[in-house]
Every structure is written in structure tokens, then in C-alpha cells.
């Protein structure tokens with residue numbers, strides 16, 4: 729699959745990765761662009777989170793290259809990737825449950841401030857007012873322990889935390905998993921707003937309908953490879969094909 733990456737905010741070139749003796753990803757290439765939601769769809773176990781781990785600096789890339797804003801960031805450790813502006817909402821357990829909402833958010837602010845100090849004074853993390861404007865549910869719950877929030881609220885807190893770091897690229901691994909339809913709608917509106925501000929977003933999903941509604945570009949992964957790529961109007965046109973691919 730060919731992917732032009734000259735204008736990419738984050739580009740993945742021909743990446744191979746795996747665990748121990750097993751190879752999970754082979755020859756994966758994709759590009760995230762400013763103001764676009766790029767969706768990565770695939771069934772259970774095809775390698776989506778493995779790719780997110782490689783992007784985050786949590787799993788070594790065996791061959792291939794990662795470029796952030798044109799800079800080679802292949803195999804930089806996770807804290808460096810965060811410093812460079814990669815905001816990640818990982819799949820599954822995303823909270824420090826014994827810390828309060830405010831303390832969880834502080835972890836993100838720390839990253840944003842540290843990055844601002846090192847790179848550019850104008851990119852301070854989002855203010856608390858901005859976070860509460862987008863996530864009003866936390867306004868009177870800053871001292872609540874994260875572990876006592878509902879599952880959906882914990883997911884929203886994980887997203888809020890990724891945003892406090894003022895990321896220049898945002899990666900969300902199955903953010904709609906186990907959310908109520910109302911919260912999925914809320915998530916969709918949030919993503920649309922962030923995309924409108926020019927943020928490049930990678931949205932890893934299994935919820936085809938939700939993902940296709942958000943997407944500017946859709947990649948379908950199967951057995952560690954990108955097997956389909958659709959953009960713009962082609963996404964709606966091929967939604968049935970995409971559904972079928974994911975249900976085989």
C-alpha cells in the first residue's frame with residue numbers, strides 16, 4: 729500500500745514489530761495529517777494496539793521508521809515521545825484509580841509544561857478552565873478518586889488527561905469501548921472540535937459506524953497488515969465492505 733507522507737504530522741513507514749519470537753506487524757505504513765481523523769479498524773488481535781505501543785515508544789520497532797513532524801523518532805522511549813507532543817489514550821485500564829481526578833489530570837499537565845519548557849513557551853498545556861469547558865462532568869469532582877468514577881467517566885478522564893499535555897498528535901485506542909450511546913455521541917462531538925482546531929488524530933476502533941462518521945481516512949488492518957485504505961466520500965460508499973471485512 730502506498731501512502732504519501734510529505735505533509736504528515738506523524739508518519740509510519742513499513743513498520744515490523746512483535747513480541748518475542750512472534751511477528752505481529754509486518755510492513756505497516758500510515759500517515760496522520762493535521763485536521764484529520766485517521767481511523768484504524770480491525771478485528772480483535774490483528775495488531776492495532778501493538779501499533780499504538782510502537783508509536784508510543786512502549787514496544788520496539790524492529791524494522792521501519794516513525795516520523796513525528798518530519799523528525800525521525802523511531803524507538804524513542806515513551807517519555808520522550810510524550811515530551812515531543814504525542815498524546816495517547818491507551819486501551820483498557822487508563823487511570824490511576826487511587827489518585828483523584830485532579831491528580832490524574834496533573835500528570836498530563838506535567839508533560840505539557842515539561843514540553844513547553846524544552847521546546848516552545850507558547851505550547852503550555854491546556855488551562856484547567858479549558859479542560860473543564862470540554863469536560864464539565866469533572867468540574868465539581870476534582871477531589872473524587874478516579875477509581876470511583878463510572879467506566880465512561882474514567883475514559884473521558886483519560887482523554888482529558890491526554891489533552892492537558894497539549895499534544896500535537898493525539899492517539900486514541902478504542903475510546904468508545906463500553907461507552908453508552910450518549911457518551912459515544914459526546915466523544916464524537918469532542919473529536920470533531922479537536923479536529924476543527926487542526927489536531928491530527930488517530931482513532932483506533934472496532935465500532936465501524938462511529939469510526940466512519942468521524943473519519944477523513946480509514947485504514948483496515950488484518951493479521952498485522954493494512955489491507956484497505958479509504959478516504960473522503962469513498963468511506964461512506966464502502967461502509968458495507970468495511971463492515972464485512974471486520975465480521976469475517
Ligand SMILES: Nc1ncnc2c1ncn2[C@@H]1O[C@H](COP(=O)(O)OP(=O)(O)OP(=O)(O)O)[C@@H](O)[C@H]1O
Nearest residue numbers: 747752770771772773774775776777778779819934
Ligand atoms: N504483551 C504481549 N506479549 C505477547 N503477545 C502479545 C502481547 N500483546 C499482544 N500480543 C499478541 O499480539 C497480537 C496483536 O494484539 P493487539 O493487542 O495488538 O491486538 P488488537 O488489534 O489491539 O486487538 P483488540 O481489538 O482486542 O484490542 C495478538 O495475537 C496478541 O495476542
Ligand SMILES: [Mg+2]
Nearest residue numbers: 776777778819
Ligand atoms: Mg487493542
